[in-house]
Amino acid sequence: MNRIRLTRRFTFEAAHALTHYDGACRHIHGHSYKLEVTIIGTPLNEEQHPKDGMVLDFGDLKTTVNTHVLQPLDHALVLRENSSPALLNVLQEEGHKVLLTAFQPTCENLLLYIKDQLQPHLPAHVQLHSLKLWETENAFGEWYVSDNE
Numbered sequence: 088m089n090r091i092r093l094t095r096r097f098t099f100e101a102a103h104a105l106t107h108y109d110g111a112c113r114h115i116h117g118h119s120y121k122l123e124v125t126i127i128g129t130p131l132n133e134e135q136h137p138k139d140g141m142v143l144d145f146g147d148l149k150t151t152v153n154t155h156v157l158q159p160l161d162h163a164l165v166l167r168e169n170s171s172p173a174l175l176n177v178l179q180e181e182g183h184k185v186l187l188t189a190f191q192p193t194c195e196n197l198l199l200y201i202k203d204q205l206q207p208h209l210p211a212h213v214q215l216h217s218l219k220l221w222e223t224e225n226a227f228g229e230w231y232v233s234d235n236e
């Protein structure tokens with residue numbers, strides 16, 4: 088076996104509010120999130136192939152994450168879909184980028200959302216290995232496929 092893990096880092100800005108939370112984070116506030124995406128696979132071994140020696144071109148990983156994860160999340164206000172209808176109406180009428188989620192937008196649930204967004208769009212020859220999401224400089228969550236088998 089010659090399996091290799093590849094990791095790429097991303098950053099995005101997003102705001103959120105934790106409804107019913109018993110602390111300051113129930114108010115709308117923002118984070119500069121950092122995300123690490125790790126995939127695993129076997130490097131291609133085809134001498135004339137432009138991707139020879141690669142599990143996946145880092146550029147292709149970047150494009151996939153940008154399209155399916157960062158595009159919906161970056162500079163969005165992430166709110167639970169049962170948040171105040173009056174607030175949601177105003178935000179949407181004013182053209183703000185609001186991502187409504189069926190879940191509380193915690194670090195944990197955003198990891199699961201990112202996993203669900205990403206997994207179907209990875210090429211068949213690689214697997215998602217893990218995700219690491221920093222909400223603040225000091226707090227992060229991780230999702231590992233091996234924890235969920």
Ligand SMILES: Nc1nc2c(c(=O)[nH]1)N=C([C@H](O)[C@H](O)COP(=O)(O)OP(=O)(O)OP(=O)(O)O)CN2
Nearest residue numbers: 105110112116118192193194195222223224225226
């Ligand atoms: N298990 C979780 N706990 C908390 C989450 C979360 O997603 N999962 N989120 C929050 C808030 O969103 C908050 O923004 C982050 O909390 P906290 O680490 O307390 O933030 P601070 O700004 O106080 O961090 P410092 O490093 O102390 O400045 C709360 N909990």
Ligand SMILES: [Zn+2]
Nearest residue numbers: 103112116118
């Ligand atoms: Zn927060």
